[in-house]
Amino acid sequence: MTTTQQAPAPGATAAERSPAVRVRGLTKRYGQRTVVDGIDLEVRRGEVFALLGPNGAGKTTTVEILEGLRRRDGGEVLVLGEDPATAGRSWRDRIGVVGQATGAGDALTVRETLDHYAVYHAEAEGTDELIAAVGLTEAAGVRSARLSGGQRRRLEVALSMQGRPELLFLDEPTTGLDPVARRQFWTVLERLRAGGTTILLTTHYLDEAAHLADRVGVIDAGRLVDVAPPEEMGGELRARSTVRWREGDGFRTVVTTEPSAVLRDLLAARPLAELPDLTVTRPGLEEVYLQLVGAVPASGTATDADGGTR
Secondary structure (H helix, E strand, O other): OOOOOOOOOOOOOHHHHOOOEEEEEEEEEEOOEEEEEEEEEEEOOOOEEEEEOOOOOOHHHHHHHHOOOOOOOEEEEEEOOEOOOOOOHHHHOOEEEEOOOOOOOOOOEHHHHHHHHHOOOOOOOOHHHHHHHOOOHHHOOOEHHHOOHHHHHHHHHHHHOOOOOOEEEEEOOOOOOOHHHHHHHHHHHHHHHHOOOEEEEEOOOHHHHHHHOOEEEEEEOOEEEEEEOHHHOOOHHHHOEEEEEEEOOEEEEEEEOOHHHHHHHHHHHOOOOOOOOOEEEOOOHHHHHHHHOOOOOOOOOOEOOOOOEO
16 A cells, blocks of 8 residues: 555644554563563554564564553553553543454344444444445345355444544454455455554455555564565565576576676676576565564575675
């Protein structure tokens, strides 16, 4: 998603100018096992922030602490200017939560479900507006039990938005959805983002993070190892290019931060020869992510075709 961060209005209060989420030194332990290990994090108002990480990395635990559903063992946490551990009902009305498990009932229709839960909010969004916003107009009279997985997820987002929250938490919202349903769900989130809602989501899908998020954070073993826009994730890892060409019966490969110099040397050494199957590539988000979480080894010192370093 290519977006422009919304600057605070000239008359914005200090609270409105502050981050939606501010975390310093967050820790959480279960017995002797540390699952969240000193995380520092800020989520800006009006942005989509995605948390990536392997299973067990600490993503869900971190989000549940931010939602006020789980107690932390250390650190400072402010969500919309308040500590979730002590915040009251008025604060909870300002956030929306969509967890991993579907929570909508089966007996009521889409419209009946939204009408039923509207009474729990001091100021509820109109049912018709919510149904239209999440793309369920044609399914408004369908019972929840008969909804597809993607439609059910959209109903849950509608329920989470019913109290007009400033901040929406989504924990792996598209897991189990087919590709078409995932894309439709992305459209719902894009509409919410355009309306000014701050969104913090966890996901296993790198394409989802790249498409939706203004910034991405990678958690591994309870630690936040990088935070950046998707196209900048990995810093120096992104600066390395792989130059590859066929030579004889095999391929030669050079990993370098100076691909132009490698190409220049190759062409100078072979002024009349071709370089078959020559490619120059930079690591994408998936490769960078895998290196950040240790799933593949980081590239070592690059060597040129003559054995030198670049």
